[in-house]
Amino acid sequence: MPQGRPAGVPDDGLTTRERRNRPLVIVHTGEMKGKSTAAFGLALRAWNQGWPVGVFQFVKSAKWRVGEEAALRALGRLHEQTGEGGPVTWHKMGEGWSWIQRPGTEADHAADAREGWAQIRRDLAAETYGLYVLDEFTYPMKWGWVDVDDVVETLRARPGRQHVVITGRDADPRLVETADLVVEMTKVKHPMDAGQKGQRGIEW
Amino acid sequence: MPQGRPAGVPDDGLTTRERRNRPLVIVHTGEMKGKSTAAFGLALRAWNQGWPVGVFQFVKSAKWRVGEEAALRALGRLHEQTGEGGPVTWHKMGEGWSWIQRPGTEADHAADAREGWAQIRRDLAAETYGLYVLDEFTYPMKWGWVDVDDVVETLRARPGRQHVVITGRDADPRLVETADLVVEMTKVKHPMDAGQKGQRGIEW
Numbered sequence: 001m002p003q004g005r006p007a008g009v010p011d012d013g014l015t016t017r018e019r020r021n022r023p024l025v026i027v028h029t030g031e032m033k034g035k036s037t038a039a040f041g042l043a044l045r046a047w048n049q050g051w052p053v054g055v056f057q058f059v060k061s062a063k064w065r066v067g068e069e070a071a072l073r074a075l076g077r078l079h080e081q082t083g084e085g086g087p088v089t090w091h092k093m094g095e096g097w098s099w100i101q102r103p104g105t106e107a108d109h110a111a112d113a114r115e116g117w118a119q120i121r122r123d124l125a126a127e128t129y130g131l132y133v134l135d136e137f138t139y140p141m142k143w144g145w146v147d148v149d150d151v152v153e154t155l156r157a158r159p160g161r162q163h164v165v166i167t168g169r170d171a172d173p174r175l176v177e178t179a180d181l182v183v184e185m186t187k188v189k190h191p192m193d194a195g196q197k198g199q200r201g202i203e204w
Numbered sequence: 205m206p207q208g209r210p211a212g213v214p215d216d217g218l219t220t221r222e223r224r225n226r227p228l229v230i231v232h233t234g235e236m237k238g239k240s241t242a243a244f245g246l247a248l249r250a251w252n253q254g255w256p257v258g259v260f261q262f263v264k265s266a267k268w269r270v271g272e273e274a275a276l277r278a279l280g281r282l283h284e285q286t287g288e289g290g291p292v293t294w295h296k297m298g299e300g301w302s303w304i305q306r307p308g309t310e311a312d313h314a315a316d317a318r319e320g321w322a323q324i325r326r327d328l329a330a331e332t333y334g335l336y337v338l339d340e341f342t343y344p345m346k347w348g349w350v351d352v353d354d355v356v357e358t359l360r361a362r363p364g365r366q367h368v369v370i371t372g373r374d375a376d377p378r379l380v381e382t383a384d385l386v387v388e389m390t391k392v393k394h395p396m397d398a399g400q401k402g403q404r405g406i407e408w
Contacts, residue, residue, distance in 0.1 A: 022395075024406060030390075044244060045406065068252075183389050184390045186389075
């Protein structure tokens with residue numbers, strides 16, 4: 001349906017305009033593909049609105065997200081050159097976060113993840129981005145590297161109009177509770193069940 | 205997990221390489237958001253591989269997909285100018301398909317949908333694209349405008365290496381049966397339940 005209709009109007013003292021523009025916390029979870037691709041699809045909409053997009057990629061494999069990264073970086077360059085769309089900043093854990101000057105050695109991943117989260121906190125406080133893509137961020141929470149209560153509290157208290165999308169399996173119930181929108185990608189059928197292997201252009 | 209592992213190796217006579225490169229039919233269905241955004245996220249990967257991307261947008265609302273369209277068209281222009289990525293072609297039902305010269309009047313939507321499918325058939329036969337995004341294509345099938353058996357047969361018989369992703373609710377069981385990968389986007393929580401309205405940058 002082109003225009004969603006709310007099920008009811010809450011008694012929250014907000015005007016329609018305020019309610020419409022309320023910044024969202026979105027979670028893409030579930031066992032199946034599409035969690036991150038849908039987040040990067042959202043980034044296209046944000047880019048088109050001219051919002052600064054900040055991607056924080058909490059994954060280590062070099063192959064992952066190469067397609068999305070190349071395309072979104074290209075859109076960011078286009079913005080720099082022509083003013084079209086918005087700026088794109090891409091932070092990657094695997095190679096050391098972009099704001100840390102140190103070689104990409106086999107580092108302490110827990111410390112890396114905590115550094116990533118600390119930077120996100122700083123950016124949220126500074127209202128750096130209009131959309132944050134926290135890709136695979138459920139895992140550092142699941143593994144206890146990043147404190148879920150701190151994440152939830154920080155998201156709830158974030159100022160201004162900043163949308164945040166978090167992807168990954170096994171989203172913590174506290175994160176689900178605080179999120180405005182939670183989608184679960186569930187499996188109906190997967191080609192690996194039929195012996196299919198991952199392939200370029202599809203998985204990365 | 206960075207590298208998916210197939211559950212077993214089928215006795216299909218294919219080499220690992222052939223199996224890896226097998227073109228896929230992908231369906232994103234379910235009641236929840238993320239079906240189309242994930243398809244456009246896949247388009248970023250395809251673009252980065254240099255594959256020609258063909259989008260067929262089976263929706264009528266002018267507001268829908270404006271973000272994805274602007275961003276993917278920008279990537280297509282970038283390809284024309286610099287050779288980076290692949291070409292992008294965007295076909296839209298609401299304004300008359302791009303290959304039909306006629307004013308975008310309140311036309312017969314069933315005929316429009318059939319024309320769209322006829323063009324997809326021609327493009328599949330000609331191996332025009334590496335990735336087809338058939339956005340909201342489940343609906344013309346559901347409404348009987350496009351014959352499901354014809355779609356399934358055409359997809360099964362398509363030549364070469366053409367990936368096809370179809371989005372929309374209520375995917376026909378025959379389509380699910382023929383697809384290699386089917387993801388269902390299910391609702392855990394939706395802001396419209398709390399009176400939230402759709403907003404730019406998120407819904408379009």
